[in-house]
Amino acid sequence: MAKNLFQKVWEDHLVRRLDSGQYQVFMALHLIHEVTSPQAFGMLKDKGLKVAYPSRTYATVDHIIPTDDQARPLRDDMAEKMIQVLSEAADENGIEFFAPESGSQGIVHVVGPELGLTQPGMTICCGDSHTATHGAFGCIALGIGTSQVRDVLASQTLAMDPLKVRRINIEGELNIGVTAKDVILHVIRQLGVNGGVGFAYEYGGSVIDSMTMEERMTVCNMSIEGGARCGYINPDETTFEFLRGKERVPAGAEFDQAVEKWQSYASDPDAEYDDVVNFAASDILPTVTWGVTPAQAISIVENVPSPEDAEGLDKNLITDALQYMQLDADQPIKGTKIDVAFIGSCTNGRLSDFEAVAALIAGKKVADNVRAIAVPGSEKVDQAAREAGLDKVFETAGFEWRMPGCSMCLAMNPDKLVGDEVCASSSNRNFIGRQGSPTGRTILMSPIMVAAAALEGHVADAREVFEL
């Protein structure tokens, strides 16, 4: 019988049906970090349990690590303690830890793929909702809570419900200046923040086929913002070429064998789906958020909505979001003044993101009133960018080039908005207070749109600013 990738990977990793009606599923790869995992080791200790498969688990620090001064002990005592607890737990349990300055530290969803730990056909979990990123390689990649981190540490398995699969086709050719970020913001806008509940999203079609792995990761990364439990893309030649030669990927004949296996996980051509949604690439324009959820998005040429256009609770949602963002109904989003520009995060903090921006900002200057920071997603991204001289391009243009981490994506480190500052951000969440100030305002967009906003001092159309 024809099957989709989700079904194949699920069946391979299924242990049994539990009495509760849920299913026990083996986890091929478990990634842990300092914010949601230290507590799980405490829970294990309380129960006198050990880590069952330490070699299937990898640790790093990303969420709270400062990006200006990483000298230890960190200035923030609690941050220091969290890193210590994680690093000690990793040591005690024989878990490999990618510590700062190891050359491999970074945002957990940047590190897994760049080391080649993430491989097609795997079940992957991490105490972080953007684990969906790894789906770009043809994985079932799940964000989990701390009690589940405990479950996986103790048993290498999760109790979970099966998911339906929605195939999302994006066909045609993208307009100039439209990036992977615009594609996923457009999809979420159309399907809603809870449109994906109960589903895994399978992205496909000619637009996805011709994307690089880094672009595919950007798309899968934000599946969770559309309410989907995970998102994935079928592995193909692009996937295999990306993995070839990566540190943790087998080489030579073993690689060829692995490719054969990986290939077999791709959805069969006549696989069935619980739902299919089609998008035309030509409808997608550079897209930005105007409100406080990722679905509250419009293209750069549109005006923000008016509560008059909606009914019931939706009316309130629009009214509240406009009030919070200090925007008027029906005003253009273009021209909205910004205070901060942030390029980074697990959505858009990879080498290609910085390359794309550097090519456009070389010889230009960030507007006087804008604080602009570029934060590489990992030490490897940082190193590669420096080797290519990108850090200098950013600095000359007026950006600060920082050390790797999550930084202003969730502002658990010192990188925060102040008061009601507006941030043009390449991250993934524009929730109220997300960037560290309870009244801070976030406008999500692609890295090149952040660059355009940084130069102009207000939300701008990258196609005009850079004459694309």
Add this chain to the structure above:
Amino acid sequence: MSAVNKISGKGVYVAGNDIDTDRIIPARYLKCVTFDELGPSLFYDERFDADGRSKDHVLDAAAHQGAKVLVTDDNFGCGSSREHAPQAIQKFGLEVVIAGSFAEIFHGNCTTLGIPCVVMSQENRTKLAGDIALDPEAELIVDLESMQVLCANSVYPVTMKESAREAFLSATYDPLDSLMATSDDVRRIADKLGYS
């Protein structure tokens, strides 16, 4: 772990769709190595201003002190997978959440902690919120056997994911023991797939 069949207590209605986990607990309160102290941080930025002064949030109203039943709207708990959110809800003293719908990871986290997430229609939530406003001291009973919420003289039907309901009634909502019971089968799968 003991069975959860019935929860009774005062209710509190926190209105709004798409209430995300950053609002339930702002990121700066995720700095902890245990979950024990999270209760006071629940909805912090909605409840207090930058100087820590109360914004008179409904959770802080005298009449709602000691509430056990949280009533809210659609897509509750969307966003981050942080278990800090349900932990904060539980540590605050709330024992059950009634909403129009729930985000999935949040729902799973709540279930594992023993917090039932039950779904009620918008029409009935509006009525229930009205009941609570009329008499905040009134006791609500959330009954997972009959799948009803009783309040004053009203009975409101609710639904929930069947596997979660079974888990609460049979005291198996924390799956760890059952996951640990099959280590030989797990090893077989690991070997078969080449995961040493």
